[in-house]
Amino acid sequence: MRRTGLRYLPLLLLAIAWELLARLELISSSALPPLSHVVVAWVDLMRSGELVSNGYASIYRAMTGLGLSVLVGSLLGIFMAWWRPLNAFLSPLVEIFYPMPKSALIPVTVIWLGFGDGSKILLIFLGCMLPVTIGAFNGARSSEQALVWSARSMGASRLRMLWDVVLPSALPELLNGIRTALALSFILLVSSELIVARSGFGYLIGFLGADGAYEPMFAVVLTVAFLGFAADRAFQAFMNWMLRWRT
Amino acid sequence: MAHVTGVRDRTSRGWRNAPASPFVARIGWGLARSASIVLLLAGWEILARSGTFTPFVLPALTSVLERILADAMSGDLFLGASATLYRALTGFLIAAVGGISLGMAMTRSIGIRWFFDPIISVGFPMPKIAFLPVVILWLGLYDVSKISMVAFEAIFPVVTATIVGIKGVDREIIWSARNMGASNRELLCQIMLPAAFPQIMTGLQVALPISLIVAIVTEMLMGGNGLGGGMMSASRFADSPGVFAGIVEIAAIGYCLIKGMSMLRRRMLLWHQEALEPSTV
Amino acid sequence: MRIFKTALSALASLMLAAGAANSAEPVKIRVGWVAPVTNWGTILLEKKDLARHLGKSYVLESMRFAGTPPMVTALANHELEIANLAYSTLAIAIKNAGMDDIRVIADEFRDGVPGWYSQEYMVLADGQIKKIEDLKGKVVATNAAGSAVDIASRAMLRKHGLIANRDYTLIEAPFPTMRAMLAEKKVDLIPAVLPFALNPDLRKIARTLFVQRDAIGVTDMIVWTARKPFIDKNRAAMVDFMEDTLRIVHWYLDPKNHDEVKVIAGRVVKQPPERFNWLFTKNDTFRDHDMRPDLDALQKNVDITHELGFVKSQLDVKQHADLSVLEDAIKRLK
Numbered sequence: 001m002r003r004t005g006l007r008y009l010p011l012l013l014l015a016i017a018w019e020l021l022a023r024l025e026l027i028s029s030s031a032l033p034p035l036s037h038v039v040v041a042w043v044d045l046m047r048s049g050e051l052v053s054n055g056y057a058s059i060y061r062a063m064t065g066l067g068l069s070v071l072v073g074s075l076l077g078i079f080m081a082w083w084r085p086l087n088a089f090l091s092p093l094v095e096i097f098y099p100m101p102k103s104a105l106i107p108v109t110v111i112w113l114g115f116g117d118g119s120k121i122l123l124i125f126l127g128c129m130l131p132v133t134i135g136a137f138n139g140a141r142s143s144e145q146a147l148v149w150s151a152r153s154m155g156a157s158r159l160r161m162l163w164d165v166v167l168p169s170a171l172p173e174l175l176n177g178i179r180t181a182l183a184l185s186f187i188l189l190v191s192s193e194l195i196v197a198r199s200g201f202g203y204l205i206g207f208l209g210a211d212g213a214y215e216p217m218f219a220v221v222l223t224v225a226f227l228g229f230a231a232d233r234a235f236q237a238f239m240n241w242m243l244r245w246r247t
Numbered sequence: 248m249a250h251v252t253g254v255r256d257r258t259s260r261g262w263r264n265a266p267a268s269p270f271v272a273r274i275g276w277g278l279a280r281s282a283s284i285v286l287l288l289a290g291w292e293i294l295a296r297s298g299t300f301t302p303f304v305l306p307a308l309t310s311v312l313e314r315i316l317a318d319a320m321s322g323d324l325f326l327g328a329s330a331t332l333y334r335a336l337t338g339f340l341i342a343a344v345g346g347i348s349l350g351m352a353m354t355r356s357i358g359i360r361w362f363f364d365p366i367i368s369v370g371f372p373m374p375k376i377a378f379l380p381v382v383i384l385w386l387g388l389y390d391v392s393k394i395s396m397v398a399f400e401a402i403f404p405v406v407t408a409t410i411v412g413i414k415g416v417d418r419e420i421i422w423s424a425r426n427m428g429a430s431n432r433e434l435l436c437q438i439m440l441p442a443a444f445p446q447i448m449t450g451l452q453v454a455l456p457i458s459l460i461v462a463i464v465t466e467m468l469m470g471g472n473g474l475g476g477g478m479m480s481a482s483r484f485a486d487s488p489g490v491f492a493g494i495v496e497i498a499a500i501g502y503c504l505i506k507g508m509s510m511l512r513r514r515m516l517l518w519h520q521e522a523l524e525p526s527t528v
Numbered sequence: 529m530r531i532f533k534t535a536l537s538a539l540a541s542l543m544l545a546a547g548a549a550n551s552a553e554p555v556k557i558r559v560g561w562v563a564p565v566t567n568w569g570t571i572l573l574e575k576k577d578l579a580r581h582l583g584k585s586y587v588l589e590s591m592r593f594a595g596t597p598p599m600v601t602a603l604a605n606h607e608l609e610i611a612n613l614a615y616s617t618l619a620i621a622i623k624n625a626g627m628d629d630i631r632v633i634a635d636e637f638r639d640g641v642p643g644w645y646s647q648e649y650m651v652l653a654d655g656q657i658k659k660i661e662d663l664k665g666k667v668v669a670t671n672a673a674g675s676a677v678d679i680a681s682r683a684m685l686r687k688h689g690l691i692a693n694r695d696y697t698l699i700e701a702p703f704p705t706m707r708a709m710l711a712e713k714k715v716d717l718i719p720a721v722l723p724f725a726l727n728p729d730l731r732k733i734a735r736t737l738f739v740q741r742d743a744i745g746v747t748d749m750i751v752w753t754a755r756k757p758f759i760d761k762n763r764a765a766m767v768d769f770m771e772d773t774l775r776i777v778h779w780y781l782d783p784k785n786h787d788e789v790k791v792i793a794g795r796v797v798k799q800p801p802e803r804f805n806w807l808f809t810k811n812d813t814f815r816d817h818d819m820r821p822d823l824d825a826l827q828k829n830v831d832i833t834h835e836l837g838f839v840k841s842q843l844d845v846k847q848h849a850d851l852s853v854l855e856d857a858i859k860r861l862k
Contacts (some may be wrong), residue, residue, distance in 0.1 A: 010362045011369060031380040031708055041798060048795075088279040092502070093287065099456035099501025100494065101463045104478060107490055107601055111305060115591070115598075115607045131404070131453045138449050173449060176411045180404050180453055186372035187400075191464070194376075195594045196602065205377055207592050208798065211564050212704030212724060214380075216798040221377040228372020229365075303625040304604050380705045387714060388699050470673075470700035482597040483674045484838060485625035 033215045042219035050204070051223060058189055058200040059227075061117055065124025066185040070178055073129040077136025077177075078170060087137075098130040102192055120192040120200075127188040128181035135177020139170030175239045182235055186228040306487045314492040323477070328500060331473040334390060335462035338397025342454055346402045347447060350409025351435065363406075371403040379468060393465045400461045401454040408450020412443030448512045455508050459501055474500075555586045555765035559610045560599045562592070565793045565807065566722065567612055567750070568636060568777065574792045575776045581768035588769070595672065600625055609758055612636050612750050614676040615829040619839045621753075622848060629756040631850035634770065635821035636750035639676075640741030641814035645806075647740035648720045649681055650710065653733055657716055660688040660737065666716035667697045669709055674838050676749050676829075677719045683832055684743035710734060722813070726806055748826040749813065759850060770857035774819065778861075781808050781815060818858050823849055 015035055021027055022034035045051040076094070080087035097105070102123040113119040193202020201224050208217035288308055294300070295307040302310070318324035353360040379396070386392035416439055424438050440447075466475025474497055481489025561569035569590045572579070582588060591608065593599040596617040602608035604625060610633070613621060622630050640646040651657040657666070663685060670678040682692055692698045701709055706718040707730040717737065720730060740747060759766055780789055787801075789808060794801035806812050816822075827845045834842050 007361070008365050011365050014366060027381060027384060031384050031705055044798065084276075085279060088276055089283050092280055093283050095502050095505045096284065096498045099459045099505060100497055101460045101467070101475070103464060103467065104475075104494055104497060106598060107304075107482070107487070108494065110601055110605050110607065111300065114605065115602055130456065134449055134452055138445065172411070172415060173446065176408065176446070176449070177453075180407065183371040183403065184457075187374050187376075190374035191376065196591065196598050198589060198591050202374075203592055205374065206594055207564050209377065209380075209704070210562070210594075210702070211797045211799075213797050213799055214704070217377065221374055225369050225373035229369045232368045232372065301604065301626060303627070304601075380702060380708075383701065383705060384708050384712060384714075388701065479597075480673055482601075483595075483620070483672060485597070485600055485620045487625070 031214070033218065037215045038218045038222065041215035042223070045216055045219055051220070054199050054201055054204050055223070055227075058193065058202070061120050061193075061200065062124060062185045062189040065121045065188070066128050066181060068121070068125045069128035069181055069185075070132055072125075073132030073177070073181070074136045074174055076129075077133040077138075077174070078140045078166065080133070081137045081140035081170075082166070094130060094133060097126050100126075102127055102188055103195055106195055115196045120189070120197075123192040124185055124188045128185050131177040131180040131184065132174070133177070135173045135175075135180075136170055139173030139177075140166050172243055175242060179232065179235055179239065182231055183228055186224055186231075190224060303485060303487050306491055310488050311491045311495060314488040315495060318492065324496065327472060327474045327477050328496065330471075331459075331462050331466065331475065332500070334393045334466075334473065335397060335458045338394045338462065339401055339455055339458035341394070341398040342401035342405055342458065343451055345398065346405025346450070346454070347409050349402070350406045350447075351413065351440075353406070354410055354413045354439075355435070367403060367406055371407070375400055376464065376468070379465070383469065388469055389471065393462060393469065393471070396465050397458045397461045401458045404453040404457065405447070405450045408446050408453070409443065412446025412450075413439050415446065416442040445516055448516065452505070452508050452512065455504055456501060459497070459504060463497060554584060555762045556589065557586050557609045557765070557769055558589045558591050558607070560591050560593050560602065560608050560612060562595060562599070562612070564797045565804070566637070568773070569610075569612060570796060571780070571792060572773060572776055574796065575779060578775045578779055579772040580775075581765075581772055585768045586762075586765040596675075600627075603627065603630070603753075603755065606755075610752055610754050613753050614750055615748055615826055616674055616676055616679055616833045616838060618751060618753060618826075618848075619830045619833045619843050620674070622843055623839045623841055627755065630753050631756050631759060631848055632751045632821055632823075632826070632845070633754050633759070633766075633850060634752040634773075634819040634854050635748065635816050636752060636819075637812075638814045638816070638822060638825065639747040639749045640739070640744075641746055644810060644814040645722065645812055647677065647680065647813075648725050648736045649684070649717055649738050649740075650720045650725075650730070650734040651717055651737045652710060652713070653735045655713075655716070657737065660685060660690070663690060663717060664695050667699060667714070668692075668717045669701050669706060669715040670698055670719060671703055671721075672700060673698070674833075676747065677721060679829075679833060679836060679838070680740040680743040680747070681717070681719060682836055684738055686836075687743070707734075722806065723803060726811075744829065744832055746822065746825045747829050748822050751821050751826065752819075756850065759853060763853065766853045767856045767860070770819075770853050771860050774857055774861055777815075777819060778817070781817060783809075819854060820851065821849065 018032070019035045022032050042051075076086075076090060080091060105123060105126070106119070109119040109122055113122060189200070190202040190205060193200040194206045197203035197206070201220055204220045205217055208214075208220065291305075292308040295302075295305045315324065318327075349359075349363065353363055375396070382392045382396060386395055420438060420442065421434065424434055429438065462473070463475035463478075466473040467479040470476050470479070474493055478490055478493030478497075481487075481493060559569040559572070561567035564570045573588060573590060576582060579588070591602075593602070596613060599608065599611050599613070600617065600621045603611050603621065604627060611621075618630070618632070621627050638644075657663060668681065668685070670681060672678060685692070685696065690696055699715065701715070703719075703721055703724055706715075706720065706724060707727060709715045710718045710730075711733055718734075720734070720736075724730065754766075779785055786808070790801035790804040793799075793804040793807055808815065823845050830839075830843050830845055833839055
């Protein structure tokens with residue numbers, strides 16, 4: 001208990017710094033309200049149930065988009081490292097759509113998917129896919145040639161090798177890619193919901209911010225950050241468990 | 248160098264049906280690589296011309312290309328692209344240098360790790376764009392605030408990748424280096440960094456597109472020219488060719504950046520086993 | 529296995545029932561909004577009890593848009609039925625986006641009607657800017673180029689011979705940060721819109737250089753629009769919807785309900801109700817009791833938008849207005 005307390009002490013220090021910054025008017029409190037006010041606003045939002053209902057909508061979108069990107073991205077990355085024509089065909093598409101701000105893609109996605117959940121999931125999927133693909137691709141590519149050769153000389157089939165040699169050696173980079181994607185999914189979620197939405201964290205942040213209601217807005221921002229934090233910690237534990245053979 | 252290429256030749260022969268002429272093969276791969284994009288563009292033009300959509304919803308590719316050409320001739324394209332690139336790349340460089348140093352410091356010093364570890368975990372998934380008003384008030388509406396936003400967003404993947412890379416260095420290598428009397432400094436510069444380099448490069452590969460995205464998004468939100476600002480004003484005036492021209496320009500620039508980065512990776516990782524495989528992404 | 533089969537048949541019958549309900553499905557009307565509380569779309573559903581036809585002949589969804597560009601995109605893609613457009617965006621949507629079938633169907637609010645609020649443009653009280661000419665070479669803040677707020681300030685400065693980005697620098701900033709931008713001398717002129725204009729901290733440091741009425745007269749700031757094919761196809765449902773809307777609007781505008789209105793507004797944006805003392809009073813912009821737009825004012829506003837070069841050609845507002853649904857609804861309430 002005390003150890004975890006000590007571990008997260010830096011966050012407390014940061015929180016105190018925030019409070020002081022706002023209280024001493026080093027930054028106009030209209031732009032950055034004191035943290036204590038934000039906490040009060042958070043309690044109100046929780047009590048009215050709005051944070052929960054909007055959060056539910058958001059998490060559904062984020063998890064669907066992230067799940068798709070992990071599935072497609074890791075398969076794509078590994079097979080792209082494995083079979084060159086696939087790489088040649090698909091990588092330009094990935095490379096073109098990834099460095100695009102998701103809000104700029106709205107005019108395109110709305111043609112196909114409208115303004116509903118579909119377009120938001122697509123944007124999260126696109127944004128999360130590249131880290132996963134790059135991770136899987138680089139990981140698979142760097143699987144040790146010696147291992148591959150020896151497996152081959154022992155008569156392993158290509159598919160067998162993919163499973164026994166390439167996948168395990170791609171795993172550390174792949175998992176790190178997924179970890180990046182996990183964090184990105186929270187950011188993308190907000191930015192896709194900011195533009196057009198009827199529910200979700202991004203919707204709350206958007207309209208509260210537009211009205212200058214910064215206390216509840218920062219309460220939502222911090223909620224997103226802490227959900228991301230919890231997800232990241234859980235994923236790290238999962239990563240360590242998956243990679244326990246390494247050390 | 249000769250050794251490395253020798254190995255590469257052997258593997259390519261051993262692994263794939265080596266093409267008759269490397270020149271023909273190169274053209275073949277080039278064609279395959281552009282196939283998906285050509286299909287995409289052809290589909291766009293056909294769809295736009297089919298009359299299913301109004302020109303506002305989906306302008307024809309040709310009208311968009313005309314707009315890009317006009318922008319290029321008048322010099323607007325160059326001005327916008329250079330403003331955006333300047334902001335994105337400056338921010339990216341700050342994030343790269345800062346991220347690698349911070350990541351290294353965090354693996355070396357318990358105190359620094361203690362302080363930054365929870366902050367990184369909380370800060371990475373935070374929608375930092377919400378702090379834009381604070382940044383504007385502190386750093387103004389011009390380049391400094393945009394570059395800071397870029398650096399602030401792009402630093403996270405670099406830090407995490409650096410840490411994962413350094414942590415993943417084989418302990419046997421470290422022990423044997425220690426046994427051979429390597430100092431801490433030597434260990435870091437000659438063993439750890441090179442061994443972690445592929446991972447760090449992966450982090451940079453993720454951070455670079457993020458930099459471009461954040462540069463454009465801040466331009467869209469704060470104005471101040473650049474490709475993002477141009478797209479924003481085009482969309483305000485319902486000027487669809489302008490909006491789609493922006494999308495195409497950003498796609499082209501982003502593609503070049505990602506390509507350049509992976510070429511750099513190949514260059515710098517010639518010694519690494521991954522260079523043996525034909526580099527792609 | 530049996531349980532599985534029962535569950536499956538139950539599911540199937542449920543879907544059939546849903547399908548049957550679908551056949552008599554009420555018309556879905558999606559209303560867009562940008563600013564909470566000041567746009568009717570945000571608070572209509574807070575008075576559901578007055579909406580007699582809601583769920584019967586129509587269902588209502590209110591949708592937030594980060595600004596007018598995505599709203600015009602949504603209108604073009606049939607993802608939105610009623611858009612509340614500023615006069616400038618109305619012209620842009622019809623002329624630039626080529627949606628000739630857009631019709632003005634009702635009014636939201638008007639600026640500068642004598643006796644009511646008019647948008648203020650403020651400078652530092654003890655600063656160097658004494659008159660508009662002093663803004664030469666200075667920095668002027670706006671929310672977004674081409675917005676209603678932006679057009680009034682450009683028009684006013686142009687009257688005094690100042691052209692944007694030639695004689696002064698125009699920068700964009702979010703409304704909530706305007707006061708701080710002015711206080712920290714990052715900009716020299718800010719537009720102060722409701723409710724930010726009423727902030728006592730702003731009143732302490734700033735004074736009004738001009739109001740929108742001085743710049744362009746009475747302005748029909750925001751109108752409700754829909755596309756003609758939709759109105760024609762769903763006229764009955766639209767009249768029902770407008771009838772409910774008018775009933776709700778009447779309730780909101782009734783001074784008797786002011787205290788309750790403040791509580792609702794406070795709840796919507798998570799602010800204390802006292803912050804909304806101005807809402808729907810004389811301190812607020814003018815709202816027509818029956819939501820009838822002022823088409824003559826609107827025509828003038830659209831002309832200015834054209835003069836400033838934001839739209840390609842002139843627009844005849846009367847040809848793009850269809851008040852028949854509104855009038856039918858008003859008759860029903862008589």
